[in-house]
Amino acid sequence: MATIKDVAAVAGVSFTTVSHVVNNSRPVSADVRTKVERAIRELNYVPSAVARSLKARATATIGLLVPNGTNPYFAELARGVEDGCAQKGYCVFFCNSDDDPAKQRSYLRVLQEKRIDGLILASAGEDAVLAATLAEAREPLVVVDRNIEGLDADLVQIDHERGAWLATRHLIELGHLRIGCITGPVSTAVSAMRVHGFLRAMAGRGIEIPPGAIVESDFSGSGGYRAAAQLLDTVRPTAIFACNDMMGIGALRAAAERGLSVPGDCSVIGFDDIEFGHFTWPTLSTVGQSVRALGEMAALTLIERISGAAEAGAPGRRRLMAPRLIARESTGPLVSVSDVKSLAA
Structure with missing residues (x-):
């Protein structure tokens, strides 16, 4: 796999110049930009998302944790979350806990290690340990469908x-x-x-x-x-x-x-x-x-928190969707x- 130094060698520029072109972090001449972009295409270079996230302190990814991925309800919910995230340029990490609180906590740690920007959670039943863990999490959180007792977080659910x-x-x-x-x-x-x-x-x-x-x-x-x-x-x-x-x-x-x-x-x-x-x-x-609409609302509610459109540290909001017969x-x-x-x- 090509590295940023490989691109720099082919383009005849420094690797910091390649970084400026990739990240649009500083102006470069049109000639230099053309050389770098040609080298990127020739080498099929893919910038490191991890490196870029460390610099920007953001990954443009959110985690989605559901209790039963085989249930069509949660499949439709996931599609709605994906639709909402795509509107705002975010990707989704999907995890299924199989209605197991221990597995749910394990996946939560994995998602946090992936440096997600936020989390959407449909909880796998009652779990006092989970509430305490989430209360200490740094990432913005939206709970969907099932409320978690003792946790102050944005909640999106049907009545x-x-x-x-x-x-x-x-x-x-x-x-x-x-x-x-x-x-x-x-x-x-x-x-x-x-x-x-x-x-x-x-x-x-x-x-x-x-x-x-x-x-x-x-x-x-x-x-x-x-x-x-x-x-x-x-x-x-x-x-x-x-x-x-x-x-x-x-x-x-x-x-x-x-x-x-x-x-x-x-x-x-x-x-x-x-x-x-x-x-x-x-x-x-x-x-x-619409379950997809519920998922989309959850995604957009979370992105409001991530982007600062919803005030950081403000009390959790409850967005209630009215059911129909x-x-x-x-x-x-x-x-x-x-x-x-x-x-x-």
């Missing part, structure tokens, strides 16, 4: 509680009273807020929740499948609110295996509005906001006993 309330109210307005809820791990703030929205909607209409109607799982398709199977075999709800779309997709599978039509026998609604939900059969009703094919009116009799006749 989880209102989204769950909208989803549950949609089912109630369709005539459903026996509604099951599939939640993610109760240790996460996201799960707690979404369950709270479900409970608030049910209580607001005075609807009793059957025993066993709230089932804890994980935020995966297989987790949703197992939880929905449990609900359908015991509680037998006429509708299910799944606290994310992947669990909702799992619920569609569980219903199909039992010969139940969706939404005829059981309506299903998810949360997040991931792209995959457009292509299930039936298409999945959901609540949410997206009613598709997986939710429909409750078929009453009288309706069934009329159809049979």
Whole structure:
């Protein structure tokens, strides 16, 4: 690999002159610039990003740390972060913690060693050690999706509680009273807020929740499948609110295996509005906001901190995106006993 000294030898100038041309740090004559640029092309010289970052004290890179890279939600979030960074000339280092707090802390150290300019973090559950570590970090930080207790940082997230309330109210307005809820791990703030929205909607209409109607799982398709199977075999709800779309997709599978039509026998609604939900059969009703837009907002919020557009040391800001109801094919009116009799006749 060619070095700056190789370029200087071919161009017949000093290596400091090459540095001035590459970094535009001092004026050089047009003739000298032409010689240096020709030598760079001939040798296919690539300037050292590390050396340049040490001089400029900036790398134009940010770190993105997510808990589950296989979840389409976080894949879409990453794409949004990348889009936002590209607008401002930043690159992204992507790390996946596999929902493991220890791995999350390890990746955080690696990213800091790479001299990133800032960090976007979707946390892998509760971790008191992580909050203390991040509080001491020098780099600007934006937390997305999942808040971290005890940490004062910019936060970008959707209104989880209102989204769950909208989803549950949609089912109630369709005539459903026996509604099951599939939640993610109760240790996460996201799960707690979404369950709270479900409970608030049910209580607001005075609807009793059957025993066993709230089932804890994980935020995966297989987790949703197992939880929905449990609900359908015991509680037998006429509708299910799944606290994310992947669990909702799992619920569609569980219903199909039992010969139940969706939404005829059981309506299903998810949360997040991931792209995959457009292509299930039936298409999945959901609540949410563009996940890519959420990632883009997180990136631009971080770059505001890095560039100084947001005052350094100022208290963390909370940017809350309003959810919307997206009613598709997986939710429909409750078929009453009288309706069934009329159809049979």
